Amino acid sequence: GNSVTQMEGPVTLSEEAFLTINCTYTATGYPSLFWYVQYPGEGLQLLLKATKADDKGSNKGFEATYRKETTSFHLEKGSVQVSDSAVYFCALTGATGNQFYFGTGTSLTVIP
Amino acid sequence: SAVISQKPSRDICQRGTSLTIQCQVDSQVTMMFWYRQQPGQSLTLIATANQGSEATYESGFVIDKFPISRPNLTFSTLTVSNMSPEDSSIYLCSVANTFRWPEAFFGQGTRLTVV
Numbered sequence: 001g002n003s004v005t006q007m008e009g010p011v012t013l014s015e016e017a018f019l020t021i022n023c024t025y026t027a028t029g030y031p032s033l034f035w036y037v038q039y040p041g042e043g044l045q046l047l048l049k050a051t052k053a054d055d056k057g058s059n060k061g062f063e064a065t066y067r068k069e070t071t072s073f074h075l076e077k078g079s080v081q082v083s084d085s086a087v088y089f090c091a092l093t094g095a096t097g098n099q100f101y102f103g104t105g106t107s108l109t110v111i112p
Numbered sequence: 113s114a115v116i117s118q119k120p121s122r123d124i125c126q127r128g129t130s131l132t133i134q135c136q137v138d139s140q141v142t143m144m145f146w147y148r149q150q151p152g153q154s155l156t157l158i159a160t161a162n163q164g165s166e167a168t169y170e171s172g173f174v175i176d177k178f179p180i181s182r183p184n185l186t187f188s189t190l191t192v193s194n195m196s197p198e199d200s201s202i203y204l205c206s207v208a209n210t211f212r213w214p215e216a217f218f219g220q221g222t223r224l225t226v227v
Contacts, residue, residue: 034215043116043204043220044155089154091216099145100206100216104154 002027006090006103013080013110021075021106023064023090031092033057033066033073038087038105047075047088080110114139118205118219125195125226132191133222135205140185146178149202149221158203161188195226 007022025033035047035057048057053068062077073090090103115138125131135144143162147155158178159167167180181189192199205219 036218043118044218046215046217049215099157099160100155100208102155 002031002092002094002101004090004092004101004103007106008104010107010109013108015082015110015112016079017110019075019077019080019084019108021088021090021108023073023075023103025071025073025090025092027071027092027094029094031094033064034091034093034100035062035064035073035075036089036091036102038089040086044089080108082110082112084108085110114141114207114217116205116207116217116219118222120222121220122223123225125224127196127226129195130191130193131195131224132189133203133205135188135190135219137186137207141207142185143208144182144188145206145208145216146180146188146190147204147206149204151201155204158190192224195224197226200224200226 003026005024032051034049036044037047038044047062048059050057050066053066056065064073064075066073087105087107089105091100093100117136119134123131143160145160146158148158149155157170158173159169159180161167161180161182163182163185177193179191202221202223204221206216208216
């Protein structure tokens with residue numbers, strides 16, 4: 001079946017620190033992979049995505065590379081800001097591309 | 113992209129009562145999805161709502177507890193029936209765009225507290 005395992009939080013970093021949030025997956029077929037972000041009091045927003053192996057998704061300084069050999073899609077950012085404080089969800093789609101499977105979410109707090 | 117309006121944004125309800133959550137999309141979509149996000153946990157798919165047919169429920173969710181309506185291509189409702197404190201969660205409406213790349217859009221969610 002399909003599942004996502006995500007690094008547990010909470011994570012607390014100082015501003016300008018390097019961020020890595022680990023995500024590994026189990027899937028049948030060739031899923032697309034996503035990172036969604038949920039800012040306080042808001043809904044989920046797509047942060048980045050990758051639809052095939054070795055693709056790199058990037059947005060707002062965040063990056064993640066679709067690694068089929070390690071079934072991973074780790075989220076990274078070189079220098080976090082206070083405004084990056086949010087909950088981050090790793091997700092994948094099933095074979096039809098309609099149903100999404102989410103990790104448990106990682107709460108990130110960036111302190112000045 | 114799709115803009116999803118969900119209401120109410122939050123509610124506090126008495127146990128044994130029911131709450132209907134509405135989801136309005138600014139464009140026509142074939143499939144709409146309802147998720148539950150329990151405190152400290154990830155999103156769990158409740159059901160998929162297709163226009164003109166019965167909703168498809170995931171394991172652990174039944175129509176009597178979570179009846180869904182989908183009267184047209186831009187609107188859906190989820191009812192949480194006979195509520196108990198265990199139903200306290202955030203409920204999210206979602207639509208998927210598969211026309212070009214797979215992507216999901218979410219409403220802001222309904223934060224439900226059952227007392």
